[in-house]
Amino acid sequence: MKTKVFYCCLVLFFLGFQGYVDARLLVESKPDRDDTAAYARWLVSQNSWGILTTLSIELEGSPFGNVVSFSDGVPGKGTGVPYFYLTTLDPTARNALKDHRSSLAISEYPLGTCSNADPESPVCAKITLTGRLVLLEANSEEAEFARTALFTKHPEMKGWPKGHDFQVFKLEIEDIFMINWFGGPKPLTVDQYLKYKMNIFAIDK
Amino acid sequence: MKTKVFYCCLVLFFLGFQGYVDARLLVESKPDRDDTAAYARWLVSQNSWGILTTLSIELEGSPFGNVVSFSDGVPGKGTGVPYFYLTTLDPTARNALKDHRSSLAISEYPLGTCSNADPESPVCAKITLTGRLVLLEANSEEAEFARTALFTKHPEMKGWPKGHDFQVFKLEIEDIFMINWFGGPKPLTVDQYLKYKMNIFAIDK
Structure with missing residues (x-):
């Protein structure tokens, strides 16, 4: 009897583990390059x-480009919407409060999944999300969600000086430009991008 | 006699090697953060x-950000001026030909020298060069220099399709924004940046 219980537990353990591994793989492995929405969401x-x-x-x-950290959700539950933790001590936040037009450019290169391709090669994917960079209401549900998303991916942010008045911004995406192979930018609407479910396993849990 | 010659050769060999190592170190090691011009040139x-x-x-x-490769010279002999190899099949080159206003943003993060600092932390340096993105005359001496600089750092570029009409552009820098520690952007004029000699050993050779 004890042996049976042991083997049952072992099977359940591995089944559970398998589920966990699948969920991780669905999130982290590089999607097929022709699955445009999946690739874009993966990159972000x-x-x-x-x-x-x-x-x-x-x-x-x-145009003024600035290095920033972002998060679109806690790992495995990305939403596709990039959130930022910015201070108006920095020009980027000041500029956005005056004119919302903005873009976020991201490269596949730092992920280390481009093999030997040059960062400018179409084989090494790149995405530019263009839209409106807006300040979130500090006490809103979305700001709360964004802070969790940001602080999970960037734990250092939690300790950034209170006096610097960091606030949560998001990019309301209006246009997507992505190249992830030869043949120019891939057609992808904002709707297709946002509606794509990154990780059904994780979301359904 | 033979032994003397051998030791002389050995000493000369190590002296030569030392010179080479110094030159490399001067180029590659991270400068003191208070040497603003050195740090900026190193980052670029x-x-x-x-x-x-x-x-x-x-x-x-x-504003439309786009992932691009660049070079400011062959390794060890950087000029501080970023050169690019762009095609008008891409929006960036088309935009620049209509309105030259442009900026190049670079992070220290991918160099792996930020220790555990977050990419947005002031401890992980970032630089934004703002100015005019201009097309170089294809047969000019500067374009020749730029092609050598680009193809040395990005050998893949040499094989990029002729039909895509890649051309050499440069950023004429008008403003420099660099953060490489707490306390906001470091004051640095374009003149101080451009006149800084990155590697005296290599340049004097």
């Missing part, structure tokens, strides 16, 4: 930083 | 890619 979810660009107030409307 | 020379932003023709003047 797997990366932790990119360049966020606004129109510079100080430099007469020039 | 050590990185091979960044996000180049232009004003989008298609998206009503929105």
Whole structure:
């Protein structure tokens, strides 16, 4: 009897483990390049930083790119919407409050999954999300969700100085430009991108 | 006699090697963070890619960041001026030909020298060069220099399809924004940046 229980437990353990592994794999492995929405969502979810660009107030409307960290959700439950933790001590947040037009550019290169391809090669994917960079209401449900998403991926943020007045911003995506192979940018609507379920296993849990 | 010659050769060999090592170290090691010009030039020379932003023709003047490879010279002889190999099949080159305003943002993060700091932390340096993205005359001496600089750092570029009409662009820097520690952006003029001699040993050779 004891042996039976032991083997049952062993099977259940491995089944459970298998489920966990599948969930992780669904999130982390590189999707097929022709599954455009999956690839775009994977690129955004797997990366932790990119360049966020606004129109510079100080430099007469020039585009101003800035290195920022972001998160679109806790690992395995990305939403596709990038959230940021920005301070108006920095030009990016100041610019966005004056003119919302913005873009976030992300490369596959830092993920280390481009083999030997050059960062500019179409074989090494890149995505640019263009839209409106907006400040979230500090006490809103979405800001709460965003803070959890940000602090999980970027634990250092929790300790950033209170006096610097960091606030949560999000990019309301209006256009998607993604190249992940030869043949130019892949057609992908914002709706297709946002509705894609990154990890059915994790979401259904 | 033979032994003397041998030891002389050995000493000369190590002296030569030492010189080589110094030259490499001067180029590759991370400068003191208070040596602002050195740090900025190091960041630009050590990185091979960044996000180049232009004003989008298609998206009503929105800033449009794009992942690109660049080079400011052959390794050890960087000039500080970033050169690019772009095609007008891509929006970035098309945008620049209409409106030169542009910026190049680069992070220290992919160099792996930020220890455990978050990519957005001021401890992990970032630089944004803002200016005019201009097309070089294909047969000019500068374009020749730029092609050598680009193809040395990005050998894959040499084989990129002729029919895609890749051309050499450069960023004429007008403003520099660099954060490499707490306390906000470091003051650095374009003149201080460009005149800094990255590697005296290599340049004097």
